[in-house]
Amino acid sequence: MKSKTMPSFAAIGRFWLPVLALVVPLALIVTVTGQFGGLSLQRTVIEMLISIVIVVGLYVFVGNSGVISFGHATFVAIAAYASAWQTCCEMLKPITMAGLPPFLRDQSIPLLPSAIVSVLLAGAAAFLTGLVIMRLTGLAASISTLAVLFILNVVYSNWDSVTMGSASIVGLPTYVTAWLALACAVLAIVIAYLYQISAFGLAIRATREDEVAAAASGISLYWSRLIAFTLSGFMVGLGGVLLAHYLGTVSINNFFLSFTFLALAMLIVGGMGSLAGAVVGVVVITAMVDIFRRLEGGISIGGQQWSLPAGTQELIIAAFMLLILVFRKDGIMAGREIGLPEQAQREKGLING
Amino acid sequence: MRLVNFAQADYITIGAYALVVPTASVTPPLLLGALPTAVMIGGVLLVVVVLALLTERLAFRPLRNSNPSTLLISSFAVSYFLQNLVMLIHTGRPKSVGIGQSLANAVEIGGVRVPGVQLLTMGVTAGLLVALVFFLKKTPLGIQMRAAAENFQMARLLGMPANRVIALAFAISGLLGGAVSLLLTIQTGTLDLRMGLMPVVYGFFATVIGGMGSLPGAALGGFLVGVASVLLQTYLPADLRPFRDAGVFTLVILILLVRPQGLIVTSAAKERV
Numbered sequence: 001m002k003s004k005t006m007p008s009f010a011a012i013g014r015f016w017l018p019v020l021a022l023v024v025p026l027a028l029i030v031t032v033t034g035q036f037g038g039l040s041l042q043r044t045v046i047e048m049l050i051s052i053v054i055v056v057g058l059y060v061f062v063g064n065s066g067v068i069s070f071g072h073a074t075f076v077a078i079a080a081y082a083s084a085w086q087t088c089c090e091m092l093k094p095i096t097m098a099g100l101p102p103f104l105r106d107q108s109i110p111l112l113p114s115a116i117v118s119v120l121l122a123g124a125a126a127f128l129t130g131l132v133i134m135r136l137t138g139l140a141a142s143i144s145t146l147a148v149l150f151i152l153n154v155v156y157s158n159w160d161s162v163t164m165g166s167a168s169i170v171g172l173p174t175y176v177t178a179w180l181a182l183a184c185a186v187l188a189i190v191i192a193y194l195y196q197i198s199a200f201g202l203a204i205r206a207t208r209e210d211e212v213a214a215a216a217s218g219i220s221l222y223w224s225r226l227i228a229f230t231l232s233g234f235m236v237g238l239g240g241v242l243l244a245h246y247l248g249t250v251s252i253n254n255f256f257l258s259f260t261f262l263a264l265a266m267l268i269v270g271g272m273g274s275l276a277g278a279v280v281g282v283v284v285i286t287a288m289v290d291i292f293r294r295l296e297g298g299i300s301i302g303g304q305q306w307s308l309p310a311g312t313q314e315l316i317i318a319a320f321m322l323l324i325l326v327f328r329k330d331g332i333m334a335g336r337e338i339g340l341p342e343q344a345q346r347e348k349g350l351i352n353g
Numbered sequence: 354m355r356l357v358n359f360a361q362a363d364y365i366t367i368g369a370y371a372l373v374v375p376t377a378s379v380t381p382p383l384l385l386g387a388l389p390t391a392v393m394i395g396g397v398l399l400v401v402v403v404l405a406l407l408t409e410r411l412a413f414r415p416l417r418n419s420n421p422s423t424l425l426i427s428s429f430a431v432s433y434f435l436q437n438l439v440m441l442i443h444t445g446r447p448k449s450v451g452i453g454q455s456l457a458n459a460v461e462i463g464g465v466r467v468p469g470v471q472l473l474t475m476g477v478t479a480g481l482l483v484a485l486v487f488f489l490k491k492t493p494l495g496i497q498m499r500a501a502a503e504n505f506q507m508a509r510l511l512g513m514p515a516n517r518v519i520a521l522a523f524a525i526s527g528l529l530g531g532a533v534s535l536l537l538t539i540q541t542g543t544l545d546l547r548m549g550l551m552p553v554v555y556g557f558f559a560t561v562i563g564g565m566g567s568l569p570g571a572a573l574g575g576f577l578v579g580v581a582s583v584l585l586q587t588y589l590p591a592d593l594r595p596f597r598d599a600g601v602f603t604l605v606i607l608i609l610l611v612r613p614q615g616l617i618v619t620s621a622a623k624e625r626v
Binding site for chain 2: 317
């Protein structure tokens with residue numbers, strides 16, 4: 001009787017299972033590496049969690065809409081710079097970033113409000129660009145997001161009085177710990193999950209499968225994509241703030257094509273069709289990058305020093321991504337979430353029926 | 354084939370780097386660049402064409418039936434791969450190389466002094482454009498290629514050799530890329546990992562606003578982008594001039610907003626339901 005009025009524990013469990021299946025292993029990784037791992041391993045784990053925030057944010061738009069975006073590094077950069085303006089190096093700001101408005105130039109803003117403002121700014125930027133770009137479909141939309149990325153890069157690398165040009169802003173407070181990064185990653189995963197099972201999420205996933213049929217069913221391509229793009233801008237903005245306050249430096253060249261490539265590679269390798277794919281992709285690529293970076297640094301086997309030439313890691317990541325594209329086009333997870341077999345069946349029925 | 358090939362940038366870069374011996378030096382000894390002019394041009398073009406064919410065979414042919422987004426991503430991956438390969442072999446430092454210095458001298462025509470290399474660039478561009486139009490309109494292979502761009506399935510059913518035609522398309526884009534890399538190197542005298550990037554990005558935007566799948570559209574788009582960038586360079590106030598590229602890219606988005614299919618719409622670009 002009780003189960004009729006309010007959902008039972010089993011039902012709640014089933015509902016949250018795809019999230020728990022991602023969050024629990026991540027929490028385990030953080031706990032284990034926090035206890036037993038070395039410093040460099042712990043740093044890799046933090047980088048991985050920040051990447052999860054960014055890639056899950058990217059997934060909210062790219063995965064659900066099926067439109068490739070090359071422009072999300074823009075919003076990461078906007079949030080990172082916004083946070084740098086508010087919190088960085090109070091003594092040096094009047095000299096190095098003289099063009100800032102006085103209320104930013106002459107004081108620092110506390111960390112939490114500054115982070116919130118930065119994320120909001122990234123989301124607002126995404127909303128504004130989305131207003132324009134989401135009117136386009138297909139390749140034209142992808143190319144336009146690329147144009148946005150180039151616009152931001154040109155502007156920020158030449159706006160010397162505010163962004164210090166292409167030089168790095170150094171000296172941001174580094175407050176990001178593994179647990180904070182984990183909390184943000186969990187938040188990102190929960191938001192993405194709730195979004196994709198919401199009415200908005202279902203609508204945009206319908207447009208991904210068939211634009212014409214979805215439009216004929218009364219779904220607006222423009223609004224559903226704009227919502228996803230804005231939400232995704234907020235989320236990658238959060239990732240940008242974390243990245244800035246983890247590294248302690250911000251430089252526009254870090255938010256250009258290589259960054260875009262790596263984020264897209266993570267999404268594609270895991271499979272851009274599902275949330276689980278986005279997270280798995282980040283874990284796999286981070287592990288590969290880390291392993292090959294160590295091999296490039298040199299290891300000793302049987303008393304001999306071996307090392308791969310620098311740059312091998314990038315070659316292998318690119319080659320791996322091509323192999324995935326050729327042999328397993330939908331990525332490792334092939335568009336599935338992690339769930340109970342029964343649930344997977346039901347979802348299949350839902351899609352087919 | 355509706356492929357936006359990011360790797361085109363790296364065809365250009367690799368063509369230019371083929372001029373020198375791979376070393377860490379900033380002024381490297383010449384490799385292909387040391388050969389007589391005719392052989393050098395042939396060599397560079399050959400390298401780039403072979404490279405274009407290789408990437409087609411290894412990375413794009415297995416993906417032929419995928420949607421445009423997958424191809425876009427895959428060309429992005431190829432580009433990243435090639436860029437890092439060049440970095441691995443030649444190191445990431447910019448290098449200087451001197452070929453065709455004699456062309457740098459200004460030539461005076463009717464009171465206007467024009468650097469020789471710009472005349473050469475104009476001549477080569479016009480020549481290649483005419484040759485390309487002739488090829489596409491008058492030769493059997495060119496006609497097959499246009500048919501494939503219009504409706505790939507139908508063209509295949511009518512007996513078009515798909516592999517050969519697409520490989521040829523890549524070879525031609527390689528050939529043009531090789532020509533660009535030679536001209537660019539003569540003009541700037543430097544080699545840089547990202548030297549191919551900006552020309553190719555401009556090229557994309559030109560193609561997209563001109564209308565994909567239309568050669569006159571591409572030429573028109575190229576002119577528009579070029580004229581816009583020169584006008585902005587001239588008329589923007591000096592302190593806004595570094596932002597010129599941002600202005601051009603904004604223009605691209607604006608044109609796409611008004612005409613999402615590009616300025617010249619071919620029947621191939623229409624969406625079929």
